[in-house]
Amino acid sequence: MSEPTPIRAETPWLIRISKHFASFTDEIISDLEAKKVKALGEEYSLIQCRNPLRLHGTDASHFIRWNLPLDHTWPCNPQKMEGFIEKAAQTLHDKFADKGLQGIFIGILDPSARDGYYKAMAANLRGRTLQIFGDEAKGFRAVEEQDATKPSLFCMVGKEGLFCGIQSPQASNGFYPGGTKFISQKADHTISRAGAKIAEALHYLPLHRPIPEEGGHWLELGACPGGMSSELLERGYEVTAIDRAPLDERLDKHRGLHFIKADVSEFEPSSRASFDALLCDMNGETRVALAQVIRLSKSLKPGGLVVFTLKTAGVESYVEINDHFKAALDQAVNGWLKLIAVTHLTYNRQEFTLFFERKRGAQPEKGGGQGPGGFW
Template identity: 85%
Template sequence: MSTEETPKESPWLIRISKHFADFTDDVIAGLEAKKVKSLGEEYTLIQCRNPSRLQGSDASHFVRWNLPMSHVWPCNPQKMEGFIEKAAQTLHRKFSGQGLQGVFVGILDPSARDGYYKALATNLRGRTLQIFDEEAKGFKSVEEQDASKSSLFCMVGKEGLYCGVQSPKGSNGFYPGGTKFISQKADHTISRAGAKIAEALHYLPLHRPVPPEGGHWLELGACPGGMSSELLERGYEVTAIDRAPLDQRLDKHRGLHFIKADVAEFEPSARASFDALLCDMNGETPIALGQVIRLSKSLKPGGLVVFTLKTAGVDSYAGINQHFENALNQAVKGWLKLIAATHLTYNRNEFTLFFERREGHQPEKGRGSGPGGFW
């Protein structure tokens, strides 16, 4: 390859969850990139030669969010007089007239307790929108964005300002940094699992529409009912299966059908038809995924599967990737099509996988749990 044909390295910002921080160097190597420096708690600035690896490599599912760097201003905003005005004017000068659908500003360290940078991000976005003036009247809110159209995302912190233009789908999230804060009120939150499915449903429109309100979900291993509660609050009907009882706050909840049974013993009626299937069960992945495949026979064609891939006990980068690959192979043999896989903010050492049931196939009945989904 000649010098002219050598791919140019581009600055890129990536986010890797603190749960996988020990694998940061492995992830960067898997992206065929070079580390420049760490930013905040979970962000790393890299030089990326092949951006396609952010979407299709063994390392990509570890990258929670990413953004090409179009403007970088290393500085300490707290010590910079007139930072907001200077930054807003620069953003307008560099990015106006590019057909953006919105401008969004997030913080590099969401765990910061003093609130300074959260307020700074809000004020910077507000001033930037003022300067964009007429152009800003056509901007969308975070939730209104088209997943495939370009937005200007900016991240600010004690390390400075880091900005880039990319679609939400390309960045792997609608919000700057990828995090949507999920309110969990102590008086009615049954478990943190409710936040996981809430965030999953916010993430899903990057790839396909969410099931319509009134749709019917089948949840495997539902106890204590955090995910069921979240689905019910969104107007869904839920059939929940577990050997243990659900939280009493869900008693007599309209739309809930609770079946106290072992998932492996449960057999839907021949007439059962679900829009989506949810599984956040602990235990061995081949067993849990085997039950998902078995019960996917009751999904409507193209029905959605949301599956939490646990990695407990797998303590190496290579081991997690092999675990991930084994699960995908099992799902494919069980006629499930992967549409997305990511680490969500409310996940711990686990990934959320989204599948669709492939049309024209009915998994065989049976209670087996062998990998591959056939019994």
Template identity: 60%
Template sequence: MSDNAQPTPQPWVVRIPEIFAGIAPEILRRFGAETGTRLGMDFYLIKTTTPQLIQHSDAAKFARWNLPMDHTWPCNPQKMDGFIEKAAQTLLKKFGERKPQGIFIGTLNPASPDKYYKGLASNLRGRVLQLFPKLPANTVEEQDATAETLFCLVGKEGLFCGMQSPRASNGLYPGGSKFIDQDSPDTISRAGAKIAEALHYLLLHRSPMPEGAHWLELGACPGGMTSELLARKQRVTAIDRAPLDKRLDGRPGLKFVLADVAVFQPKAGTTYDALLCDMNGPPEESIEQVTRLSRFSKKGGLIVFTLKVPRIENVEEPCSLFRFIVGIAAAAGLRLFAQTHLTYNRHEFTLFFEAV
């Protein structure tokens, strides 16, 4: 390419959650999108000469998942004879020699009650796996976060495929969503699904927390996150001015302190493996308590912080708040290593820090 040649726009799919749909055009502009077509509920097919901005710009936090488009097939699979076989053979031809670590296929409308495309995605993956040699990663949890996976999305708009590592894609599943059943009678609140998804997301960046790890949870009431952590055989010291749900009474591994987080002081010599904060209220006040108590974290300890954004009407205001909060954390010795908008987040982002 000559010095004066212009870079070729690259096709990319980005997932911008529905809650950010009103500012999606601004987000896409920040990714350098020259064109954009909406797919399904949350996905956008764009062309950009600056794909690095999708993963590394301030606006990256608004994109739950992203994937370069190595193969797109606009069509209506439901009206096409032999779609699965044609698609499977094409995937083998295009991606077989690239040796993906795994192949995972999802839908463009994962929340749709129509089961047709979920079945189609499952059947297509089954046929593709018959054609490819045995792959190292048969389940999403078996993936190496840094090795390339073949991800595909299918819907009434067609088939959209690309290869990228789960870490670069910002998710282990095609589309980035892990479904978590909240219909169990033991479910205390939707916050349990939030921490479950956050812990799954962490597999992109570090090993899972070992059994018996000790968490300090700030603002724990009613106990949705507490319950999820205990179910994973973690120990929890939960702090709140209001009592926890009665179903948590007597649970092994739980210590509950009925107190305002602002006045709570651990005993001398106490250390925690992880600190969790999902408190409502101004994030400036929440991060103050996190940084105050983070000195009781072990070196390398995990801090999971939900950044509550008062309103999201544009890109810059939440980005400015984000930079401010991260700056306070950094001054207290907390290194931000990941950030995302989880499926179960609303006007908020989940930030992951490490105590250095």
């Protein structure tokens, strides 16, 4: 992963902490060695951070869904400001036209707002800004075509005003302003909310590595009722799904699906099995679920992907969740898995989505014990 661009210590920051972890906000900001200036919207905080590098790689960082250094702020009530869009768009051009941007993306500070006013304002502001940039905008990239390591201008607008900054999508932890892409689900076509979770994860993953190619083979552990399997199948993947309970009948005879009705702990893939990715969203004790992931990851191709949901149900405090996270990470690393990213998705509750790669190189045979290479 690329290192975040060095930022002046006096630069204010916008950080997003999911409502599911809102009770930990003060502890998270304290761990950042930062000072909270004010809350913005339901999930955002404006902070003053003495050491911005603490936003990455600390106990607090995996709670921060998205972050942005603020190069320009305009505290106001846009709804009551005459000519707000025109004035804001002109200011964005005047301040940022010469910054070598790969794109301009504008979102809203309150994603839960139901009236759509600021969502429309964000779209209109971006449209007018691109018009003013004119020829300079011809080379701008679409949101998911951004180079994860190159600078973009992200802006957030809401009843508190306009907040803008330049940073790479990877350093901000999302291609979209505010984080990952929201996946809308239609009740009559949805098997479970987990389908949106893996869809969102696949929009996030290119921040760190390419997603598995279409036609790739996924192994899903604890697949019932089949929401994630359904989403993967619709994207052109082959899926081997394991669960004691049957999948939703809408998946019966679906092309590319291989369903094995069995307890995950009893499933043994053939010696010839070779998967491109492994997916685990199982409930239950993390240590037990992760042990099965490690055991079955021997059937992944070298460099194969693991997407694992770290559940924290029953783990109450900020300190306990961090201890839980560290224990899971230690277990995974000892099991020959390399962490490449961690985030909180829209459809995550009090849980995190972790992305691992199977380490390349020689590995101990099954039963070979624990050591620096891991255990099977």
